[in-house]
Amino acid sequence: MAIELRNVSLRVGAETHIYETDLSLQPGQFNILLGTTLSGKTSLMRLMAGLEKPTSGELWMNGEEVTGIPVQKRSVAMVYQAFINYPSFSVYDNIASPLKVAGLPKDQIDAKVHEFADMLQLTPMLHRLPDELSGGQQQRTALARALVKGADLVLLDEPLANLDYKLREELRDELPKMFADSGATVVYATSEPLEALMLGGYTATLNEGRVVQFGETSRIYRQPDSLEAARVFSDPPINTAAIEKRGNSAYLSDAVSWTVPAQLASLPDGRYSIGLRPHHLLPHGSGVEVAGEVQIAEISGSESIMRVNIEGNNWVSEAHGIHSCEFGERMSFFFDSSRCLYFDSNDKLLETQV
Amino acid sequence: MSQIEFKNVRHAYPPPPGQAPVYAPKEASPTWEDGGAYALLGPSGCGKTTLLNIISGLLTPSEGSILFDGQEVTQLPTTERHIAQVFQFPVVYDTMTVFDNLAFPLRNRGVAEARVKQRVTEIADMLDLSDRLGQRAAGLTADGKQKISLGRGLVREDVNAILFDEPLTVIDPHLKWQLRSKLKELHQRIGMTMIYVTHDQVEALTFADKVVVMYDGGVVQVGTPVELFNRPNHTFVGYFIGSPGMNVLPCTVDHGQPVFANTRLESGYPVDKNLSGKLEIGIRPEFVSFSDDGIPVAIEKVEDLGRYQVVTVRHEAEQIKMVVGEDQAIPAQSPKISFAADNLLLYRDDWAVETEHA
Numbered sequence: 246m247a248i249e250l251r252n253v254s255l256r257v258g259a260e261t262h263i264y265e266t267d268l269s270l271q272p273g274q275f276n277i278l279l280g281t282t283l284s285g286k287t288s289l290m291r292l293m294a295g296l297e298k299p300t301s302g303e304l305w306m307n308g309e310e311v312t313g314i315p316v317q318k319r320s321v322a323m324v325y326q327a328f329i330n331y332p333s334f335s336v337y338d339n340i341a342s343p344l345k346v347a348g349l350p351k352d353q354i355d356a357k358v359h360e361f362a363d364m365l366q367l368t369p370m371l372h373r374l375p376d377e378l379s380g381g382q383q384q385r386t387a388l389a390r391a392l393v394k395g396a397d398l399v400l401l402d403e404p405l406a407n408l409d410y411k412l413r414e415e416l417r418d419e420l421p422k423m424f425a426d427s428g429a430t431v432v433y434a435t436s437e438p439l440e441a442l443m444l445g446g447y448t449a450t451l452n453e454g455r456v457v458q459f460g461e462t463s464r465i466y467r468q469p470d471s472l473e474a475a476r477v478f479s480d481p482p483i484n485t486a487a488i489e490k491r492g493n494s495a496y497l498s499d500a501v502s503w504t505v506p507a508q509l510a511s512l513p514d515g516r517y518s519i520g521l522r523p524h525h526l527l528p529h530g531s532g533v534e535v536a537g538e539v540q541i542a543e544i545s546g547s548e549s550i551m552r553v554n555i556e557g558n559n560w561v562s563e564a565h566g567i568h569s570c571e572f573g574e575r576m577s578f579f580f581d582s583s584r585c586l587y588f589d590s591n592d593k594l595l596e597t598q599v
Numbered sequence: 600m601s602q603i604e605f606k607n608v609r610h611a612y613p614p615p616p617g618q619a620p621v622y623a624p625k626e627a628s629p630t631w632e633d634g635g636a637y638a639l640l641g642p643s644g645c646g647k648t649t650l651l652n653i654i655s656g657l658l659t660p661s662e663g664s665i666l667f668d669g670q671e672v673t674q675l676p677t678t679e680r681h682i683a684q685v686f687q688f689p690v691v692y693d694t695m696t697v698f699d700n701l702a703f704p705l706r707n708r709g710v711a712e713a714r715v716k717q718r719v720t721e722i723a724d725m726l727d728l729s730d731r732l733g734q735r736a737a738g739l740t741a742d743g744k745q746k747i748s749l750g751r752g753l754v755r756e757d758v759n760a761i762l763f764d765e766p767l768t769v770i771d772p773h774l775k776w777q778l779r780s781k782l783k784e785l786h787q788r789i790g791m792t793m794i795y796v797t798h799d800q801v802e803a804l805t806f807a808d809k810v811v812v813m814y815d816g817g818v819v820q821v822g823t824p825v826e827l828f829n830r831p832n833h834t835f836v837g838y839f840i841g842s843p844g845m846n847v848l849p850c851t852v853d854h855g856q857p858v859f860a861n862t863r864l865e866s867g868y869p870v871d872k873n874l875s876g877k878l879e880i881g882i883r884p885e886f887v888s889f890s891d892d893g894i895p896v897a898i899e900k901v902e903d904l905g906r907y908q909v910v911t912v913r914h915e916a917e918q919i920k921m922v923v924g925e926d927q928a929i930p931a932q933s934p935k936i937s938f939a940a941d942n943l944l945l946y947r948d949d950w951a952v953e954t955e956h957a
Contacts, residue, residue, distance in 0.1 A: 282771045380643065409642050409798045411839060436771065442904045463903045481776055524906035541780045543805035544824045546841040547885060547922075550805075552780060563906070565885070567825045572787050 246307055246397035246430045247272045248293060253302035255288050262288040264455050270430055275421055275446030278434045280477055284451040286434035290400045293432060294321050322391035323400040326407055328383035330375040336386050337371040343394040361389045364423060381412040401433045417443045438480045442466060450477040472592035475520045481550055484521040484560040490514050498556045503533045503582040506597040520586040523563035532581040539570045601668035601759045603631040608663035610649055629811055629821055636786045638803035639796045641813035647796050651762055655682045667759050683752040683761045687768045689744035693737035697728055700736050701750045722750045725785055742774045760792040779805055800840055812836050834949045837881045843909060843920045850880045857945055860894045860914050865940035876948045886942035887921035889930050893937035901929055
């Protein structure tokens with residue numbers, strides 16, 4: 246299903262939850278809404294579902310305006326962060342419930358329930374109550390109920406947030422597969438950049454009630470069109486700094502400089518900003534060398550994260566493997582200047598790649 | 600501050616009539632050194648909260664004893680154990696100021712007001728709460744309130760240990776990162792024994808010098824982050840630590856060499872020729888690479904995770920995950936893979952062969 250928001254806004258009392266927004270989702274694909282708490286992810290989903298009426302603007306589905314049409318009359322399924330199932334229904338009846346409401350014959354319901362239970366590995370639990378399931382199985386049941394309806398639009402509001410780390414990893418892997426053949430347009434809200442990358446598809450970065458950027462997930466990650474978009478799509482936070490451009494050199498300080506790309510050399514001299522992803526700042530290697538006091542080293546299994554103050558900027562280095570260091574230790578870090586993103590004085594990305 | 604020791608501690612919740620008791624933790628004998636930063640890591644239901652409650656005295660274990668600095672405390676109530684606890688959700692008195700909230704545990708114990716002021720100021724400074732001391736707690740955000748909870752845990756000087764039970768659950772990911780760093784920094788500065796319970800590997804490995812990994816009611820490994828990553832004792836540790844987790848693949852052993860996919864594998868240590876039981880190799884996705892010679896595979900999926908790519912390949916029934924650099928090309932024609940010999944591990948019945956004591 247093609248969904249389009251035309252100049253949609255949402256105000257509740259004096260507060261603006263969503264500023265005027267234009268957004269066309271990719272039909273039949275995973276569309277991710279990425280942003281922190283209160284960035285507007287849930288509001289946007291409620292608008293798409295028809296649970297909320299926009300203050301201004303129009304909502305179009307498959308070329309038809311649906312702005313005033315209530316949720317019951319739209320082909321929509323929604324799964325929330327909290328596991329919502331009918332507590333007194335078995336897993337079987339939970340999955341069957343939307344089909345019963347739709348008045349399907351018994352044998353068809355039975356076939357569909359088994360098909361989806363099988364896909365979501367719920368077959369052995371069909372006769373249990375939600376209470377007797379693990380969190381992951383409860384959320385699988387909710388997902389099965391959303392899928393079995395065959396809704397054109399499936400809205401998933403941080404569905405994995407309440408699950409254990411490893412279960413999240415597994416379900417992230419499975420989710421795109423589950424929807425791959427359904428033809429449904431999926432909207433998936435998350436506050437985790439890595440989750441967006443794992444799910445792939447398309448991503449809208451959100452900040453304070455505005456869509457900052459929308460496009461193919463890996464492109465949005467590699468080419469954020471503003472500093473704001475880069476910040477939303479980076480965890481740990483992207484390293485930023487003001488630089489002084491003189492001729493074809495960029496100066497981070499009097500002591501640290503490098504040659505800027507050709508497209509930038511022709512721009513007027515003056516102040517610009519750079520963004521450098523934490524995994525491009527490493528405690529070894531070659532390129533531009535900077536040094537600073539390490540404030541903290543964090544270890545996340547396969548990677549180490551070091552916080553370091555470099556030329557007055559709080560930067561982060563994320564390196565593969567396990568690196569330990571003493572609090573306050575002075576260390577050198579290196580980066581390849583071609584990895585820098587450059588932004589103008591309005592924090593808009595300057596094109597440096599061909 | 601003290602060293603905390605467990606002696607054959609087991610706990611069984613009362614079983615349903617006619618059933619055998621289920622122990623959780625099955626048997627735990629870890630020792631928590633004075634001033635250490637520990638994490639208790641495991642999935643939901645593995646027994647970590649039970650273990651924590653045994654330390655704090657909220658639960659008396661059905662067997663075994665607990666010693667603080669050699670002194671038996673098994674029967675002592677929570678109030679006499681001098682343990683500070685920080686919970687998942689902030690525990691804050693909304694009507695009190697930030698200062699009074701932080702001072703509360705001290706005033707309760709009759710600490711002189713001059714000392715209260717000094718201590719609260721110190722802790723507030725460490726937590727970046729200094730400019731809000733006069734403010735009412737009600738007006739603070741979730742992370743501000745959780746900082747107060749942390750502060751109340753840290754403010755007492757007479758505690759034996761501070762226990763954190765998933766303290767960052769309610770915090771936004773962007774702020775989690777900051778609070779995580781803060782906690783680590785605080786540990787380095789004040790050196791108290793801290794035990795941090797979590798199901799999140801990142802939080803555990805970041806915070807702790809030593810991680811106690813629990814699985815199915817038992818402790819499967821106690822180790823530094825490096826040890827857990829490089830030498831998981833049990834296949835569960837390999838799977839649970841690291842993302843994606845370790846590949847565990849069925850193998851046989853022939854002439855002292857593990858064999859997978861009709862390929863003899865080089866490994867870093869000698870293998871007993873007479874091994875029996877369920878044999879598997881463990882290899883982390885980081886140590887699998889494309890090579891000219893090796894095991895032929897089919898590529899199933901390539902995920903671009905920005906800083907690297909995760910490639911899922913298949914050899915017959917076995918799926919193997921590999922981590923490939925962000926700029927590295929994926930071979931298009933008849934790909935083959937190999938495993939780094941130094942990082943290849945062998946497991947028998949889920950336990951590492953190398954570290955197994957017969």
